[in-house]
Structure formats: C-alpha cells, structure tokens
Amino acid sequence: MTSxxxxxxxxxxxxxxxxxxxxxxxxxxxxxxxAAVGQSPLQALEVLVTGSFGYGEAIGYTLxxxxxxxxxxLAVAVAFHAxxxxxxxxxxxxxxxxxxxxxxLALGGILPFPLIFLVAIAMGAAFGAGWAYIPGWLQAxxxxxxxxxTIMFNFIAAALMTYIMVYVLIVPGQQSPESRGFDPxxxxxxxxxxxxxxxxxxxxxxxxxxFLVALVAAAAVWxxxxxxxxxxxxRVVGKSERAAVYSGISPDRHIILxxxxxxxxxxxxxxxxxxxVQHRLLLNFTGGVGFVGIAVALMGRSHPFxxxxxxxxxxxxxxxxxxxxxxxxxxxxxxxxxxxxxxxLFCGALEHMFRPRLERLFxxxxxxxx
Amino acid sequence: xxxxxxxxxxxxxxxxxxxxxxxxxxxxxxxxxxxxxxxTLRVAKGSIHGIVGENGAGxxxxxxxxxxxxPADRGEIRIDGKTxxxxxxxxxxALGVGMVHQHFMLVENxxxxxxxxxxxxxxxxxxxxxxxxxxxxxxLGRDYGLEVDPDAVVEDxxxxxxxxxEILKALYRGAETLILDEPTGVLTxxxxxxxxxxxxxxxxxxKTVILITHKLREIMDVTDRVTVMRRGAVVADLLTQNxxxxxxxxLMVGRKVRLGGDxxxxxxxxxxxxxxxxxxxxxQGKPRVRGVSFNVRGGEIVGIAGVSGNGQTExxxxxxxxxxxxxxxxxxxxSEVSTRRPGLTARILRRLGLGHVPxxxxxxxxxxxxxxxxxxxxxxxxxKQYHRGWLLDRARMVDYCGEWMDAYDVRPGxxxxxxxxxxxGNQQKLxxxxxxxxxxxxxxxxxxxxxxxxxAIEFIHKRLIAMRDAGKxxxxxxxxxxxxxxLSDRILVMFDxxxxxxxxxxxxxxxxxxxxxxGIAEAA
Numbered sequence: 092m093t094s095x096x097x098x099x100x101x102x103x104x105x106x107x108x109x110x111x112x113x114x115x116x117x118x119x120x121x122x123x124x125x126a127a128v129g130q131s132p133l134q135a136l137e138v139l140v141t142g143s144f145g146y147g148e149a150i151g152y153t154l155x156x157x158x159x160x161x162x163x164x165l166a167v168a169v170a171f172h173a174x175x176x177x178x179x180x181x182x183x184x185x186x187x188x189x190x191x192x193x194x195x196l197a198l199g200g201i202l203p204f205p206l207i208f209l210v211a212i213a214m215g216a217a218f219g220a221g222w223a224y225i226p227g228w229l230q231a232x233x234x235x236x237x238x239x240x241t242i243m244f245n246f247i248a249a250a251l252m253t254y255i256m257v258y259v260l261i262v263p264g265q266q267s268p269e270s271r272g273f274d275p276x277x278x279x280x281x282x283x284x285x286x287x288x289x290x291x292x293x294x295x296x297x298x299x300x301x302f303l304v305a306l307v308a309a310a311a312v313w314x315x316x317x318x319x320x321x322x323x324x325x326r327v328v329g330k331s332e333r334a335a336v337y338s339g340i341s342p343d344r345h346i347i348l349x350x351x352x353x354x355x356x357x358x359x360x361x362x363x364x365x366x367x368v369q370h371r372l373l374l375n376f377t378g379g380v381g382f383v384g385i386a387v388a389l390m391g392r393s394h395p396f397x398x399x400x401x402x403x404x405x406x407x408x409x410x411x412x413x414x415x416x417x418x419x420x421x422x423x424x425x426x427x428x429x430x431x432x433x434x435x436l437f438c439g440a441l442e443h444m445f446r447p448r449l450e451r452l453f454x455x456x457x458x459x460x461x
Numbered sequence: 462x463x464x465x466x467x468x469x470x471x472x473x474x475x476x477x478x479x480x481x482x483x484x485x486x487x488x489x490x491x492x493x494x495x496x497x498x499x500x501t502l503r504v505a506k507g508s509i510h511g512i513v514g515e516n517g518a519g520x521x522x523x524x525x526x527x528x529x530x531x532p533a534d535r536g537e538i539r540i541d542g543k544t545x546x547x548x549x550x551x552x553x554x555a556l557g558v559g560m561v562h563q564h565f566m567l568v569e570n571x572x573x574x575x576x577x578x579x580x581x582x583x584x585x586x587x588x589x590x591x592x593x594x595x596x597x598x599x600x601l602g603r604d605y606g607l608e609v610d611p612d613a614v615v616e617d618x619x620x621x622x623x624x625x626x627e628i629l630k631a632l633y634r635g636a637e638t639l640i641l642d643e644p645t646g647v648l649t650x651x652x653x654x655x656x657x658x659x660x661x662x663x664x665x666x667x668k669t670v671i672l673i674t675h676k677l678r679e680i681m682d683v684t685d686r687v688t689v690m691r692r693g694a695v696v697a698d699l700l701t702q703n704x705x706x707x708x709x710x711x712l713m714v715g716r717k718v719r720l721g722g723d724x725x726x727x728x729x730x731x732x733x734x735x736x737x738x739x740x741x742x743x744x745q746g747k748p749r750v751r752g753v754s755f756n757v758r759g760g761e762i763v764g765i766a767g768v769s770g771n772g773q774t775e776x777x778x779x780x781x782x783x784x785x786x787x788x789x790x791x792x793x794x795x796s797e798v799s800t801r802r803p804g805l806t807a808r809i810l811r812r813l814g815l816g817h818v819p820x821x822x823x824x825x826x827x828x829x830x831x832x833x834x835x836x837x838x839x840x841x842x843x844x845k846q847y848h849r850g851w852l853l854d855r856a857r858m859v860d861y862c863g864e865w866m867d868a869y870d871v872r873p874g875x876x877x878x879x880x881x882x883x884x885x886g887n888q889q890k891l892x893x894x895x896x897x898x899x900x901x902x903x904x905x906x907x908x909x910x911x912x913x914x915x916x917a918i919e920f921i922h923k924r925l926i927a928m929r930d931a932g933k934x935x936x937x938x939x940x941x942x943x944x945x946x947x948l949s950d951r952i953l954v955m956f957d958x959x960x961x962x963x964x965x966x967x968x969x970x971x972x973x974x975x976x977x978x979x980g981i982a983e984a985a
Contacts, residue, residue: 317853327839327842333824334825334827334828334839335804336803336807338839339805
C-alpha cells in the first residue's frame with residue numbers, strides 16, 4: 092500500500108457543512124409542506140427568523156429555550172461518550188426540578204441568595220443524578236438496557252411528581268397541584284435585571300442567570316471529556332468495553348458515573364424553569380426538553396460547542412415556531428411541530444444521508460507512506 | 462530495491478496446457494488507495510499456484526475481484542481462455558471458480574449435508590436435492606479422499622474437517638478452480654499437511670488451486686508456481702523449484718530480511734510470574750483453562766504453543782487481569798493478585814509492572830476512533846507524567862507518542878492520525894511501543910505478529926529479545942510454531958486447557974510439537 096489509508100474530510104465539513112446542508116434540506120421540505128397548505132414558505136421563513144431573532148424580546152425567549160436545550164443536550168452527550176443512550180433526560184430534568192424547588196422552598200428567606208443559588212444547583216444536579224443513577228446501576232450490574240429503563244423512568248418520574256404535587260406540596264385548600272410561590276430572595280436574576288446593573292437596557296424576557304450556568308456547564312463538560320483522565324476513561328468505555336477492561340477500567344463504575352453526570356446535567360433544567368421563571372413547583376414544566384436534548388446532542392455531534400449551536404437552533408425553532416402559530420393562524424400549532432420534527436428528522440435521524448457524499452467530495456488523501 | 466526478478470517466466474505458456482485463469486492488467490483503487498496496479502496473474506490449469514505478499518500487498522483484493530466481490534477499475538479476466546464478466550460470487554461459481562475463506566462460512570448447527578446443500582437446494586422440496594447431494598458427496602469423498610460424515614453437525618467437527626466441508630461445498634458447486642485464503646491459520650502442522658495432501662490430489666485430478674498465504678514454508682512445500690506481490694503490484698512470478706524462502710522473503714519486503722535471527726543464550730534470573738493451578742472459564746462457564754501451573758523468570762522468554770482455541774486466549778486474559786479466574790493463584794513479583802474484578806485487576810497488575818500486548822489489538826489493544834497519541838497512554842491514563850495539574854497534558858502525550866513512533870518505526874509517524882487508519886503491522890508496533898516504553902517487568906504478548914508483515918515481524922522479534930536481554934520476563938502466546946521456536950527459551954505446549962509438556966526449542970522438532978499440540982504425544 093502506498094497510501095496511509097482512506098482520507099478524511101476536513102473538520103469544517105463535519106462540523107459546519109453537513110449540519111448546514113441537513114438544515115437547508117429540512118427547511119426545503121418544510122417549505123413544501125407549508126406551500127401544500129396554501130401558505131407562502133418565504134413568508135413563513137421570514138416570520139420564523141424575525142420571530143426568533145428579530146427584536147430584543149424574541150432573542151431573550153430564544154436564549155431562554157436554548158438554556159434548557161444546552162442542559163439536556165449536554166446530558167445526552169456525556170452518556171453518549173460512554174456508549175450509553177440516555178433517553179431519560181425528561182424524567183431527570185423533572186426530578187432535578189423537584190430538587191431545585193425543595194431547596195427554594197426550604198431555604199427561601201433563610202439564607203442569602205448566593206448560598207441558595209449554590210444549594211439549588213447542588214440539589215438539582217443531585218436529584219437528576221440520583222434519578223439517572225438507578226438505570227445506570229441496573230445497566231452495569233443487571234444488564235438492563237438503559238434505553239428501556241430510562242424511558243420507563245420518565246413515566247415513573249411523571250407519576251411520582253404528580254403524587255408529590257397532589258398530595259404533598261400542594262397549597263392546602265387549592266385546586267391546582269402547585270406548591271406555594273418561592274420567597275423572592277430565591278428568584279434567579281433575569282437578563283434584564285443583570286444587564287440593568289451595568290446600565291444596559293433590554294426588553295423583558297424569561298432569560299435569566301441559568302443561561303450562564305448552561306454555558307459554564309458546557310465548558311466544564313468539554314474540559315471533563317477531553318482533558319481529564321476520567322473523561323478519557325469514559326470515552327474508552329464508550330468505544331470498547333474490552334479495551335476498557337484491558338486498560339484497567341471497571342466499566343460498571345464508569346457506566347454508573349456517566350449516567351449520574353448525565354442526569355445531573357439534565358437536572359439543572361430546573362434552575363431555568365423553576366428558579367428562573369415559574370418561582371414555584373408545578374406539573375409538566377419540562378415540556379419535552381429532555382427529548383429535544385437527544386436531537387440537540389446528535390446535531391451537535393456530542394461536542395459541547397456544537398451542542399450550544401444546536402441548542403440555539405432549537406431555541407430559535409421553539410420561539411420562532413410559536414410566533415409562526417400566532418401570526419400565521421393558518422399554520423396551526425401542529426404544523427409548527429411538523430416543521431420542528433422535520434429539522435429533528437434531517438439533523439438527527441437522517442444525519443448520514445448527505446454525510447458520506449459530502450465527506451467523499453472533500454476527502455483529501457493522506458500523505459503517502461515512505 | 463532488489464534486482465529485477467525473472468518476470469519473463471510469467472509470460473511463458475504452461476507446458477502443453479492452458480491457463481485456467483488469467484487476470485490481465487487489473488487495476489483497482491479504493492478511494493486514495495491503489496490496491497492493485499496493473500496486476501497480471503496467469504494460473505496454469507492443473508497446478509497449485511501460490512500468491513504471497515505482506516498485508517496490504519493486494520492479494521486479497523485481487524482474489525476478491527476474481528471472485529466477484531469487487532469490480533476491477535480496469536483490466537480483463539479470462540477463464541479457460543474466454544473473457545469473463547464476473548460481477549458477483551455467483552457468476553464466479555457458474556464459471557467454476559470457488560473460494561474457501563479464512564473464516565469459514567458455515568452454518569454451525571447445520572449438518573455437513575445441509576451446509577453443502579445451502580444455496581444449491583435445486584428445488585422447492587429438499588428431499589430430492591438432499592438425495593442427490595448425498596450421492597455426490599460420497600463420490601467426491603471417493604475421488605478426492607475428502608471423506609466426511611454427511612450427517613455430522615458442523616459445530617461438533619474439528620476445524621480441519623470444517624475446512625474440508627468448505628472445500629466440498631465449492632466442489633459440489635462444480636468448482637474447477639479453488640481459491641484458498643490463508644487456509645492453514647487455524648490448523649495444526651499435521652492438519653495442514655493433510656490439507657496439502659488433498660490439494661495435491663485435487664491437482665492431480667486436473668483441478669486448479671490458488672493458495673494465498675504468508676507462510677513461505679507452505680509455498681515451498683506445496684505450490685508449483687508462486688506469484689509475489691508488493692504494494693499492489695506483482696513483483697515476481699516464479700517456478701517454486703527455482704526459488705527459495707529467502708528470495709521470496711526479500712521479494713515480498715523489498716529488502717534483505719533476517720528471519721529467525723540469532724540470540725544469545727538466556728540468562729534467567731528471579732521468578733517474576735508465578736501461576737499455580739489456574740482454572741479459567743469462558744463466558745458460558747465452560748472451563749477453558751484447567752489447572753495450569755508455571756513460572757516465568759526475568760531474562761527469559763517462555764513461549765506457549767498450541768492450536769488456537771485450547772485455552773491460551775483465556776489464560777492470557779486471566780494473567781492480564783481481564784478475565785476472572787475460577788480458582789488458582791497468580792503472583793507477580795511475589796505479590797499475589799486477586800482476579801475477581803476484571804479491570805481493577807488489570808490496573809493493579811499494571812502498577813506492579815505488567816505490560817500486555819493483547820491478542821485482539823483491534824478491540825482491546827487499541828481504541829477505535831482514538832488518535833494514536835490517545836492510544837499511546839491507554840492503561841496509563843491516570844499517571845502523573847501525562848498530567849499537568851488535574852488535566853491531561855495533550856501536548857506531552859503527542860510528544861511521547863511521536864518519540865515512540867520514531868523509535869519503533871511506526872509509519873506514518875503522525876501521532877494525530879486515528880490509530881485504526883494505520884496498517885496492521887504499524888498498529889501492532891504502536892501497541893508494542895506503548896507496552897514496552899512503560900518499562901514493565903513482565904510482558905505478556907499474545908500473537909505478537911498476527912496480521913503483521915514480515916518487516917514488522919523482524920522488528921517486533923528483535924525488540925522482544927532485547928527486553929529479555931534487559932532482564933525482563935516475557936511470556937509469548939502464539940499459534941505460529943515458527944515464531945514460538947524462534948523466540949522462546951522454553952516452550953510450553955497447551956492442549957485442551959492444560960499444559961501437556963515443556964520442551965526446549967533446541968531439541969524440539971516441529972513434528973513433535975505438532976503431535977503435542979494435537980494432544981497425541983507427551984513431551985519426550
């Protein structure tokens with residue numbers, strides 16, 4: 092052989108071009124769907140874009156959704172690096188939110204905000220981690236597949252939360268299963284408030300401090316996966332359990348650990364939703380973010396940077412989508428879900444449709460061996 | 462480069478006969494890899510034709526083109542003088558070309574008859590075809606001495622007989638030309654001799670045999686003519702009787718090769734590895750190692766010979782801390798190690814001074830998808846030398862890896878390339894480099910040169926002997942008898958999970974070892 096092997100495409104093809112082509116394909120098919128119900132695809136696209144990035148409030152909402160998707164995308168990615176497919180981000184986020192809520196209910200007005208903030212982060216992460224620990228343990232010790240168990244744990248989480256809200260945390264004498272409102276000392280500062288401190292005026296939106304927590308988490312995951320020996324070991328386990336055992340790693344421990352970290356990240360969704368926006372515990376505040384996290388992680392190639400970009404895209408789709416349903420009533424809410432679904436389909440499930448062709452197109456042969 | 466070999470002999474027509482197969486000017490690219498360059502191969506009818514070459518020399522590509530797995534980019538195939546358009550294996554079979562793969566393509570829980578019938582049932586109802594096949598199998602058995610019980614279930618048969626079934630399958634489909642891809646890898650020397658006997662019978666009955674192998678001894682033993690390939694091209698086409706092992710080795714590699722090589726007498730020191738009454742089971746709980754005891758001292762190479770599947774793999778994995786032992790005692794440098802928790806055991810052993818070049822470098826020794834420099838710290842990822850503070854020091858990992866690649870002649874010497882994009886030999890050198898450079902006191906080596914080309918074999922052998930001379934203990938497990946004989950200071954023979962004898966490489970003969978490996982003879 093004269094060549095060092097089949098050439099690889101440059102990194103920008105993998106990281107930028109392929110997602111872009113997938114996205115464009117999704118938009119084209121969406122355009123056809125929109126045209127099929129008698130609406131103008133271009134007008135819809137315009138509403139989608141201005142609705143998500145066109146003005147301050149829109150940007151705030153987009154980033155508020157993005158925050159959730161970064162947390163759940165990171166959660167899926169960490170498990171994925173260890174070879175595990177965590178479908179349970181939804182349930183872990185739900186239970187994590189419970190942890191955040193309990194911290195706020197218990198400590199509101201007692202401790203100063205910075206301490207409450209730290210405790211809430213710890214509680215949210217711990218509750219999410221605990222909820223993922225069980226499927227992790229079952230996978231490692233009993234061989235029960237995490238895909239199955241994490242799906243089941245989503246249902247268990249929903250049932251458990253309903254029980255807790257209806258029988259334990261409900262405000263006595265109230266009809267709706269919600270906890271009492273948190274003490275204002277526990278509220279996460281919004282972006283408007285924070286920027287106001289340094290004299291910048293922006294439009295009000297739910298965007299809050301947890302967005303920065305999400306960015307810090309992304310950076311931390313990046314360092315953990317690629318620059319610590321534990322992250323290295325998780326990746327070895329994910330690539331080959333035999334190689335892991337050979338190199339002195341007990342895969343069991345690492346599988347449990349990866350699931351716990353994954354669940355902990357998902358659990359931080361509660362910071363945004365509970366501590367940042369709702370300021371009380373209630374039902375169904377996760378609204379499917381755990382599942383969107385799977386698409387985000389796939390599209391972001393399980394890399395924290397890619398996940399932030401993919402989360403931004405999905406944040407824009409969520410925000411722009413609700414604008415779309417509002418300003419083009421002929422496009423029903425279901426139609427917006429169809430468009431979001433198409434993006435997930437092309438960027439996630441059909442991820443490999445264009446990839447091989449594009450990679451071959453840009454592949455450069457490796458230098459010949461001596 | 463060596464002097465141009467006698468290529469002109471290729472053009473001479475066979476003695477009064479015809480070509481069974483001609484592949485003329487075959488050219489094939491796989492992406493950027495030029496796998497076959499203007500390859501011309503002519504195989505005389507009624508001959509045994511050997512094809513040798515290092516890994517990646519293009520032998521398998523050429524055969525896969527002949528058998529219809531890949532189309533050639535350019536060139537022509539003629540069978541019995543007529544241009545053939547072979548697009549899939551069934552076309553090849555219809556033209557009388559059959560192939561016996563290195564890994565058998567048999568349905569394990571089917572009988573011999575059912576396997577032979579599979580894909581050639583000849584109708585919706587089995588009964589008729591089965592009767593015909595039974596008669597035909599009997600005839601083939603008589604004519605070629607390939608007797609097999611047609612009702613035996615394949616998984617119960619020894620490997621040598623399974624291979625016979627593969628050959629029968631091809632003959633049943635009317636193969637006039639048989640392609641055998643590395644057929645002796647799984648056989649004892651005696652079984653290999655038997656196979657060669659069949660091949661000669663087949664040839665004498667007018668069949669044509671193409672034998673792909675990297676074992677030069679087999680080429681010399683059984684072929685009439687040999688084609689040597691290097692880097693996708695044919696570099697020589699010779700009458701076997703006019704050539705020698707040394708010449709073939711040199712043609713394959715493109716330079717002089719010292720096979721075997723001398724080594725100074727061993728100077729064994731203190732016991733490094735002690736194994737006592739070790740029992741190891743496989744995943745199904747079936748005992749694979751059944752009461753094995755031995756020592757390895759510093760400054761000696763102990764070789765474990767045996768036919769693949771007699772417990773060597775499980776033994777090595779238990780010693781490497783990868784597989785729990787059912788019972789028994791393993792002590793490294795006097796420290797007894799519990800093997801109950803695989804992984805953890807491997808970590809403890811490594812801290813005690815274990816190096817391990819595993820048999821399965823693809824799934825164990827290297828991590829697919831990791832760059833070479835990441836693979837260079839596998840097993841040592843928690844060591845301080847690769848860290849700066851809490852974080853892995855990637856720059857230093859790349860530096861170390863680059864140094865080792867230079868020292869161990871890993872090509873291309875780029876630590877950033879993905880490990881599995883290297884050729885087999887270079888992958889193995891990378892693993893060997895990693896395990897040796899972490900200065901172990903005991904080095905376990907499984908199949909040191911499986912799938913490795915001659916140049917790399919020479920290099921790896923030299924390094925192993927250098928380790929020994931530095932006073933380290935080395936345990937080599939290999940199914941290649943030549944290798945065991947060349948490297949070892951003591952040879953242990955394993956059969957059916959037990960050590961059936963110990964011999965000295967100076968006095969042992971291949972025949973004696975072969976009989977021991979087959980469980981027939983004890984040590985003399």
